[in-house]
């Protein structure tokens with residue numbers, strides 16, 4: 001299957017071309033099967049108190065060390081830096097559960113329905129760059145894959161309303177097939193949905209969303225002080241926690257401690 005596969009780590013000129021063309025990259029097998037299994041168990045704990053229905057839980061990094069480690073994973077962070085430069089934040093982290101035998105999700109672009117990113121400019125700017133760690137094997141279609149429409153972040157027209165309301169198929173829909181532990185990195189403007197899941201095991205995916213520093217966090221109103229006190233300098237900085245001496249987000253905004 002044709003996949004925009006790239007190597008972990010440095011963001012190369014070819015990575016940039018692939019990302020600009022399709023709006024996403026796939027880094028295969030970033031986590032070992034054991035690491036992914038540890039994150040899977042952590043995900044189960046996060047979702048333990050809710051119904052077994054599709055749903056997303058934020059801030060898992062505050063209580064689950066294996067999910068905290070993914071915030072600045074060395075296979076992924078250089079790509080985020082390559083796209084955003086030296087100043088960006090973790091805008092949100094969502095841990096998604098799709099129950100066994102779950103159907104397809106609705107097509108959408110990421111952003112804010114309160115003020116759509118496409119009101120800002122064309123093409124839709126890169127405001128939310130998402131790294132999705134696949135915590136289950138998704139080498140075959142029908143395993144709770146993500147489905148993306150390549151290049152759709154540049155489409156001047158929306159996906160037709162009837163396709164969206166019927167959750168219909170699209171001839172250029174790309175069902176991402178990748179082994180456990182792979183990472184999908186994608187632009188907020190790419191139309192995407194959750195693909196169907198025919199398997200017997202609930203599917204969990206750990207999503208990490210990076211943004212310019214002035215974007216408001218979406219998984220928290222405030223940072224958790226205990227987490228900030230105990231985490232690494234890089235993760236502390238990625239939470240957007242810094243002293244604002246005079247002009248917030250001005251020249252005093254320190255680059256990340258790479």
Ligand SMILES: O=C(O)CCC(=O)C(=O)O
Pocket residue numbers: 096097098105110192193194205
């Ligand atoms: O199925 C998932 O894990 C992600 C769902 C989705 O499309 C989203 O969070 O925007």
